[in-house]
Amino acid sequence: MNSRALIIIGLIAAVGGVLYLSRDSGDAGRAVSGQERGPSKPVKYPEVTEISFLYSTEKEAWIEEAAIAFQKENPSIQVRLMGQGSLDAAQAILDGREKPTVWSPADSAVLKLLESDWATEPSRGPLFAREGEDAPRPLVMTPLVFVVWEDRARVLLKANEGKSISWKVIHKAVASDQGWPAIGGQADWGFVKLGHTDPTRSNSGLQAMLLATLEYYNKRTGLTVGDLLDPKYQEWIRQLEKGVTRLEASSGTFMTDMIRFGPAKYDIAVVYENLAISRIANAQERWGNLKVYYPPVTLWSDHPAAVLQGEWVTPQQKAAARQWLAYLRSQKVQERALAFGFRPADSAVHIKTQDASNPFTRLAEHGIQVDVPPAAEVPEGAVVRNLLTMWSRVVGNR
Incomplete structure (x- = not known):
């Protein structure tokens, strides 16, 4: 060997x-x-309840930050975030393509629209609770505003006797074939270029049409389906929409293009206040000053949130959803909403603070106001549905 x-x-x-x-x-x-x-012996882990939160994308940054902190404090609840435009989300729920535990559109108009459409099949039962913890309640608030280049704004204000920039004075400027000179503007500005989103696809576009309609009728409440059938009103809307050269699905697109291309692209944009707050400082010194103006009557995007009453939501998910919504409405999370340009839904949280970064004081020179004009009442779902139908008939097929 x-x-x-x-x-x-x-x-x-x-x-x-x-x-x-x-x-x-x-x-x-x-x-x-x-x-x-x-x-x-096998190791026992705590049971985790998963809930889905379908929310409008305008509040994405605030929601995502809050969700990270909530998960750390509540490891037994898993929140699945799903951002989607309010009108698209409403249609997806109606069709059964989305079955969230909690839904939060941008405003109550879309919520009422879905509630009305859902009720056409009574066998399904109500989608939203009428009272209690699960009923729709606001998370944050933001009004609709005009964002206008300052030299254009001076002309619009003068044409309206210095009162405010209104839908009627915008209509006067847009409807004229003379363009800006029709109300005292410069000829080299050309035609008046108005920007708002597609009302059939975006909540801010829907709100824009609601506000223009309310101003046409000098109403803050009581808008009816009959109002929408008036041929004179329909012609007024058609003329107003002549100034909208491109319909987008997102308000953010208008602000981005407005800042990138200046008044050659848009003279006036209709957007949410929180979006204006987040972008307006970027516009200064590029094409002149861009400022925020509040219409004589506004609408609140109140971002209601509701635990859905669909058969797909379990009792455990309802309990977890209530914890999630209670967290979003807690004082510390409501205070954080200010940094994202939102007004807290909790009236105990002050909008004006000593914080130098608070946009409601920091951006006052750009037109941001703490006090806003009176808000109109959101009409019933049937009125909203007919408004969208009218717009599609009169404007959508141009």
Whole structure:
């Protein structure tokens, strides 16, 4: 037998001895304890309840930050975030393509629209609770505003006797074939270029049409389906929409293009106040000053949130959803909403603070106001549905 074979045999013997001694020491340990070790018990982890939160994308940054903090404090609840435009989300729920635990559109108009459409099949039962913790309640607030280049704004204000920038004065400027000179503007400004989103796809566009309609009728409440059938009103809307050269699905697109291309693209944009707050500082020193103006009557995007009453929501999910919504409405999370340009739904949280970064004081020179004009009442779902139908008939197929 050669030396190489002897070495291999020696190694095998050494390993075997180690294994034998290890087994004996283990047996000895069990003998000392006087117990035989049984099979190990499985580790029990806490049960996790998953809920889905379908929300309008305008509040994405605030929601995502809050969700991270909530998960740390509540590891037994998993929140699945789903951002989607309010009108698209409403249609998806109606069609059964989305079955969220909690839904939060941008405003109550869309919520009422879905509630009305859902009720056409009574066998499904109500989608929203009428009262209690699960009923729709606001999360944050933001009004609709005009964002206008300051030199254009001066002309609009003068044409309206210095009162405010209104839908009627915008209509006067847009409807004229003379463009800006029709109300005292410069000829080289060309035609008046108005920007708002597609009312059939975006909540801010729907709100824009609601506000223009309310101003046409000098109403803050009581808008009816009959109002929408008036041919004179329909022609007024058609003329107003002549100034809208492109319909987008997102308000953010208008603000981005307005800042990037200046007044060559848009003279006036209709957007949410929180969006104006987040972008307006970027516009200064590029094409002149961009300022925020509040219409004579506004509408609140109140971002209601409701635990849905659909058969797909379990009692455990309802309980978890209530915890999530209570967290979003807590004082610390409501205070954080200010940094994202939202007004807290909790009236106990002050909008004006000593914080130098507070946009409601920092951006006052750009037109941001703490006090806003009176808000109109959101009409019933049937009125909203007919408004969208009217707009599609009169404007949508141009």
